[in-house]
Amino acid sequence: xxxxxxxxxxxxxxxxxxxxxxxxxxxxxxxxxxxxxxxxxxxxxxxxxxxxxxxxxxxxxxxxxxxxxxxxxxxxxxxxxxxxxxxxxxxxxxxxxxxxxxxxxxxxxxxxxxxxxxxxxxxxxxxxxxxxxxxxxxxxxxxxxxxxxxxxxxxxxxxxxxxxxxxxxxxxxxxxxxxxxxxxxxxxxxxxxxxxxxxxxxxxxxxxxxxxxxxxxxxxxxxxxxxxxxxxxxxxxxxxxxxxxxxxxxxxxxxxxxxxxxxxxxxxxxxxxxxxxxxxxxxxxxxxxxxxxxxxxxxxxxxxxxxxxxxxxxxxxxxxxxxxxxxxxxxxxxxxxxxxxxxxxxxxxxxxxxxxxxxxxxxxxxxxxxxxxxxxx
Amino acid sequence: xxxxxxxxxxxxxxxxxxxxxxxxxxxxxxxxxxxxxxxxxxxxxxxxxxxxxxxxxxxxxxxxxxxxxxxxxxxxxxxxxxxxxxxxxxxxxxxxxxxxxxxxxxxxxxxxxxxxxxxxxxxxxxxxxxxxxxxxxxxxxxxxxxxxxxxxxxxxxxxxxxxxxxxxxxxxxxxxxxxxxxxxxxxxxxxxxxxxxxxxxxxxxxxxxxxxxxxxxxxxxxxxxxxxxxxxxxxxxxxxxxxxxxxxxxxxxxxxxxxxxxxxxxxxxxxxxxxxxxxxxxxxxxxxxxxxxxxxxxxxxxxxxxxxxxxxxxxxxxxxxxxxxxxxxxxxxxxxxxxxxxxxxxxxxxxxxxxxxxxxxxxxxxxxxxxxxxxxx
Numbered sequence: 001x002x003x004x005x006x007x008x009x010x011x012x013x014x015x016x017x018x019x020x021x022x023x024x025x026x027x028x029x030x031x032x033x034x035x036x037x038x039x040x041x042x043x044x045x046x047x048x049x050x051x052x053x054x055x056x057x058x059x060x061x062x063x064x065x066x067x068x069x070x071x072x073x074x075x076x077x078x079x080x081x082x083x084x085x086x087x088x089x090x091x092x093x094x095x096x097x098x099x100x101x102x103x104x105x106x107x108x109x110x111x112x113x114x115x116x117x118x119x120x121x122x123x124x125x126x127x128x129x130x131x132x133x134x135x136x137x138x139x140x141x142x143x144x145x146x147x148x149x150x151x152x153x154x155x156x157x158x159x160x161x162x163x164x165x166x167x168x169x170x171x172x173x174x175x176x177x178x179x180x181x182x183x184x185x186x187x188x189x190x191x192x193x194x195x196x197x198x199x200x201x202x203x204x205x206x207x208x209x210x211x212x213x214x215x216x217x218x219x220x221x222x223x224x225x226x227x228x229x230x231x232x233x234x235x236x237x238x239x240x241x242x243x244x245x246x247x248x249x250x251x252x253x254x255x256x257x258x259x260x261x262x263x264x265x266x267x268x269x270x271x272x273x274x275x276x277x278x279x280x281x282x283x284x285x286x287x288x289x290x291x292x293x294x295x296x297x298x299x300x301x302x303x304x305x306x307x308x309x310x311x312x313x314x315x316x317x318x319x320x321x322x323x324x325x326x327x328x329x330x331x332x333x334x335x336x337x338x339x340x341x342x343x344x345x346x347x348x349x350x351x352x353x354x355x356x357x358x359x360x361x362x363x364x365x366x367x368x369x370x371x372x373x374x375x376x377x
Numbered sequence: 378x379x380x381x382x383x384x385x386x387x388x389x390x391x392x393x394x395x396x397x398x399x400x401x402x403x404x405x406x407x408x409x410x411x412x413x414x415x416x417x418x419x420x421x422x423x424x425x426x427x428x429x430x431x432x433x434x435x436x437x438x439x440x441x442x443x444x445x446x447x448x449x450x451x452x453x454x455x456x457x458x459x460x461x462x463x464x465x466x467x468x469x470x471x472x473x474x475x476x477x478x479x480x481x482x483x484x485x486x487x488x489x490x491x492x493x494x495x496x497x498x499x500x501x502x503x504x505x506x507x508x509x510x511x512x513x514x515x516x517x518x519x520x521x522x523x524x525x526x527x528x529x530x531x532x533x534x535x536x537x538x539x540x541x542x543x544x545x546x547x548x549x550x551x552x553x554x555x556x557x558x559x560x561x562x563x564x565x566x567x568x569x570x571x572x573x574x575x576x577x578x579x580x581x582x583x584x585x586x587x588x589x590x591x592x593x594x595x596x597x598x599x600x601x602x603x604x605x606x607x608x609x610x611x612x613x614x615x616x617x618x619x620x621x622x623x624x625x626x627x628x629x630x631x632x633x634x635x636x637x638x639x640x641x642x643x644x645x646x647x648x649x650x651x652x653x654x655x656x657x658x659x660x661x662x663x664x665x666x667x668x669x670x671x672x673x674x675x676x677x678x679x680x681x682x683x684x685x686x687x688x689x690x691x692x693x694x695x696x697x698x699x700x701x702x703x704x705x706x707x708x709x710x711x712x713x714x715x716x717x718x719x720x721x722x723x724x725x726x727x728x729x730x731x732x733x734x735x736x737x738x739x740x741x742x743x744x745x746x747x748x749x750x751x752x753x754x
Binding site: 080083084087088089101108109110111112113114271272274275278279282305306307308309310311312313314 | 648
């Protein structure tokens, strides 16, 4: 294998596939980056066994200035190799493989580093019974960012670490819950005549890496198979395994009525929650209280050792029964952040039942955050 | 104690004194910030026992809008209190002390937090036999940044963790060495008729915090006593203890002749050293080799497990005997960085003797970096 390439274009591709590579893998060769060169293109692959990213630099990409001298393949230590490429002195660089040794030259600089056989790198799994759909990148980012906050980070119930996606026709329903809170987002896909019928659970942390790749992207082709999802972003392809099992039924968790409701600007409530959590984070139990009484809303926090906080909330409307309710302020903070400064309706039934946050005036639960209160008495 | 103050001005003062505060102190009250209010000004103090920072907000400072209602004092948990002040909602805030409880109010937000008695906060030591001088802040930063790199970070020989300052008339000689390398900077103070005679060792890490405070400063008044140095920056005063003991004699370590010399742009050598150290950092011993032969300079690194690197250096001149020498690339990198992209002379006597870096063409050793090679055979 031998090629010459523009260093900046190569660094971009190395950075993209490196998002999938972890130094904490149990499969040593996955700390390497896989490079395969054929007569027309250079293909880079990175993987952590859960997700894989593949990016292709074709000879026709004029900015990459790829000159193919000899096809072949090798895997090279990802971090070490990428750091070398980033610091080379000239605009272009040449990589030439002799056995398992890679000679890297650029200007007056020459490196020789040891690689491993490309044959030992795991193959990407075959896709069977594939369903396809095209999604706008902005809608996909919307669905992910509205739901990933409530995915569990505990491996005790692996299924809850995923985002549950139910696709029917051109409608997508996304749900996450860690059993303390729940996020739901329902959207009708735009710019597509997709007619799929699928029910999949995608690991939420896979989306952390996908979101970065989606920046500047217009549309994404998604392929869903029994155990894998593939996001095709043109020259870059993102693979993630699916979580196996049945996702819990969540519709019955969402209250259908409320006895107390306030409407408030998300940013005003967020400021008060942020301050109150300064105190609750110093306390043994991370809890704040909301009191709705005589048309006033007051947020308080109390800690014998640390002190007290009291925030009078400037709510737009306060309706219904008086209420005292306690909750983890971090859950409410995460929920408020996804409303991006709009006004929200917060609806309660009792201080023991979950309460919901939805965009002010909307009752269709298409954008819903649900939080279970903390029992403090 | 009770006062009202502009929050931004207060945050600036809290940030300044917080530079002295460490959460890893063995004296619990030093995790607190000390606030003392008299009839004219608010005085904030932070300390980690080695360094202390005191800053004063006078009533006459119009931007601070300080309104003094009741003089007094308290100490409050530094990080927690500062975070609260930073997140309060209104432009101004009021602090009122009742016993050891501090009530903080701003807009619709109210905190009560627990403090400790200001009487329990350690007093700053008295200064005796003081010598004073005025220094330009830019010259002080120059002296610090050219020397602190060679100060030891090991506590096995505490004296070597300091910067050795010898002041005679209006000349300052600053020296550091960790026994592997040495930095020396000699300057004639400008804009002062100082006539001091002092020999002090200031902990190098004290200067990390002082450097941040010096930004935007014009001149600094320095007071030196037997066991303490004080840097007066107007409304802010920086105190540091001095290191006790005799600093080793260093003049005899500096070579007076050389048998091989190269002149090279600092940035060109730095680029090659940076790349070569990518490889040496992956190796068991962090060493690179420089070969000067037949008028060519070549930097190489070799590691059985990792690979090789070879950098041809574009030196401006190469004079004297052929030489092969090995060294820790990190020491040369640190030394080159202080030359800020200028050309440097690198002078050698043998591959077992220290070599020096000085500004190209200068032979007065007023700006000198010395590095001991590594014996590899």
